Each structure stands twice: as structure tokens, then as C-alpha cells.
Amino acid sequence: TQLLEQSPQFLSIQEGENLTVYCNSSSVFSSLQWYRQEPGEGPVLLVTVVTGGEVKKLKRLTFQFGDARKDSSLHITAAQPGDTGLYLCAGAATDSWGKLQFGAGTQVVVTP
Amino acid sequence: SAVISQKPSRDICQRGTSLTIQCQVDSQVTMMFWYRQQPGQSLTLIATANQGSEATYESGFVIDKFPISRPNLTFSTLTVSNMSPEDSSIYLCSAIDTKTYEQYFGPGTRLTVT
Numbered sequence: 001t002q003l004l005e006q007s008p009q010f011l012s013i014q015e016g017e018n019l020t021v022y023c024n025s026s027s028v029f030s031s032l033q034w035y036r037q038e039p040g041e042g043p044v045l046l047v048t049v050v051t052g053g054e055v056k057k058l059k060r061l062t063f064q065f066g067d068a069r070k071d072s073s074l075h076i077t078a079a080q081p082g083d084t085g086l087y088l089c090a091g092a093a094t095d096s097w098g099k100l101q102f103g104a105g106t107q108v109v110v111t112p
Numbered sequence: 113s114a115v116i117s118q119k120p121s122r123d124i125c126q127r128g129t130s131l132t133i134q135c136q137v138d139s140q141v142t143m144m145f146w147y148r149q150q151p152g153q154s155l156t157l158i159a160t161a162n163q164g165s166e167a168t169y170e171s172g173f174v175i176d177k178f179p180i181s182r183p184n185l186t187f188s189t190l191t192v193s194n195m196s197p198e199d200s201s202i203y204l205c206s207a208i209d210t211k212t213y214e215q216y217f218g219p220g221t222r223l224t225v226t
Contacts, residue, residue, distance in 0.1 A: 033215060042204050042217040043155070045113070088154060098143045098208050098215055099170075102154040 003027075004091055006103035013110055016078055021106045023089035024071045030094045032065055032072045037086045037105075046074075079110045114139050114209040116218035124224045130193045133221045135205030137186045142208045144182060146190045149202040149220070158203075161188040195225045 007022045023032070031050045035043035047056050049065035049072065056063045060083075062075040076083055086107050090100035115138040125131050135144065144161040159180055160168040167180035182188040192199050205218040 035217070040220075040222070042116075042219045045214055045216055048214050090155075098145055098160065098206070099157055100147075100155070100206075100215065102156070104154050 004089055004101055004103040006089055006106050008106060010107045013079055015080055015110055015112050019076050019079055021074045021087050023103050025091065028069050029091035031092045033090045034063055034074055035088045037088060043088055081110050081112055084108060084110050114141055114207050114216045116205055116207055116216055118205055118218040118221050120221060122222040124226060125195055126226055127196055129195055130191055131223060132189050132191045133203055135188045135218055137207050140185045140210050142210050144188045145206040146180060147204045147206055149204060197225045200225045
């Protein structure tokens with residue numbers, strides 16, 4: 001089993017501040033996904049990264065996949081209350097398309 | 113992106129009974145999966161739903177407890193059999209979009225076993 005460790009587990013910040021969530025593993029992943037989940041709902045896909053060193057930007061969110069494809073980060077600039085939610089990283093091993101190994105999640109709370 | 117719906121959205125069931133959860137995708141997908149999210153925890157893969165053949169189960173999950181069907185490319189069911197309180201979880205259907213190869217999740221079915 002490939003373990004994905006997310007940090008921090010919980011993050012509470014003020015509106016306008018920046019934040020970074022980390023996702024680390026000792027194993028290599030063929031792809032890595034970031035999801036956001038709100039209470040009572042399923043995870044919503046934010047981004048998929050597949051190339052080592054890849055950086056993707058989605059408005060105020062920046063996602064980076066490590067060169068060795070073992071780690072990833074999510075950076076939010078000028079956080080807003082609407083960014084509040086549980087952020088999950090999930091990796092797929094080589095030849096295990098769709099069989100995602102999830103991190104434990106980072107609960108982000110952005111207060112006005 | 114693929115849009116996934118599940119029925120029921122939630123249910124409260126008695127110990128020893130069974131519940132079948134339905135998953136419908138609005139477009140053709142390559143692969144479908146069932147995940148479980150226990151209270152306060154992250155998601156765990158139960159099985160891959162294979163079209164026209166038996167599902168492929170992950171370690172710790174067996175067909176007798178979680179029978180799965182996938183009669184066509186866009187529909188699958190998961191049955192939670194002989195339920196116990198430990199089966200109380202959110203059950204989520206997931207699918208990979210054939211055009212984007214991105215993986216999406218349904219809204220989940222919240223199951224409470226009393």
C-alpha cells in the first residue's frame with residue numbers, strides 16, 4: 001500500500017491570507033489528483049497532475065507535482081471563505097488507473 | 113466532465129438487512145469504482161466495477177458482503193449485505209471520463225445501520 005501523508009491536518013486562516021497544503025509519499029505515482037469535499041457531498045475534482053515538476057494554476061490555486069512524482073503541494077493565494085473545505089490528495093500508482101490512494105485530508109477554514 | 117448521480121442519497125437500515133445503492137453516469141466512462149468513507153476518515157477503495165464480469169475487490173472486501181453489478185457502461189450497483197453498525201459509512205461511486213481521463217465522484221450515499 002502506498003501511503004500519502006497530508007499536512008497540516010487542520011488549517012485556520014483569515015480571509016486574504018495565503019496557505020499551502022502538502023502531500024508526501026515515499027512511493028512514485030503515475031498521477032495525482034486534488035479534490036475538495038464539503039460536508040454531505042462527494043469530493044469535487046480540482047486538478048490532475050501527471051508530469052514530474054508540473055505546475056498547474058486554477059485561478060488563485062496553484063498545484064505542483066514533485067520532480068520525482070512522490071509529492072505535491074496546493075497553494076491558495078488570498079484565501080476566501082468560499083475556499084473552506086476538506087482538501088484531499090489522491091495518487092494512482094503505475095498500472096492502477098483509477099485505484100486512488102487518498103491522503104487523510106486537510107481541513108481548511110477561512111474566516112472573514 | 114462526467115456527472116455522477118447516486119440513489120439513495122441516505123438511508124437508515126436495521127442490522128442484518130441489505131441495501132442496494134445505484135450509480136448512474138451521464139456519459140460513457142471507461143472504468144467505474146466504489147469507495148467507502150467511514151466517519152471522520154478519508155476514502156478507501158472497495159472494488160472496481162467491471163462491465164459484464166465480476167468486480168475486482170481490494171484487500172479486506174469480499175463479494176459476499178459487497179456484491180457489485182455493472183450491466184452497461186454507465187450504470188452500476190453496490191449492495192451492502194447483512195449490515196452491521198460497522199458498515200455505517202458514506203459509499204461513493206467514481207468513474208473515469210473517456211474523453212479527459214479524469215476521475216470524478218458521485219455525491220455519496222450516507223448509510224446508517226442501527
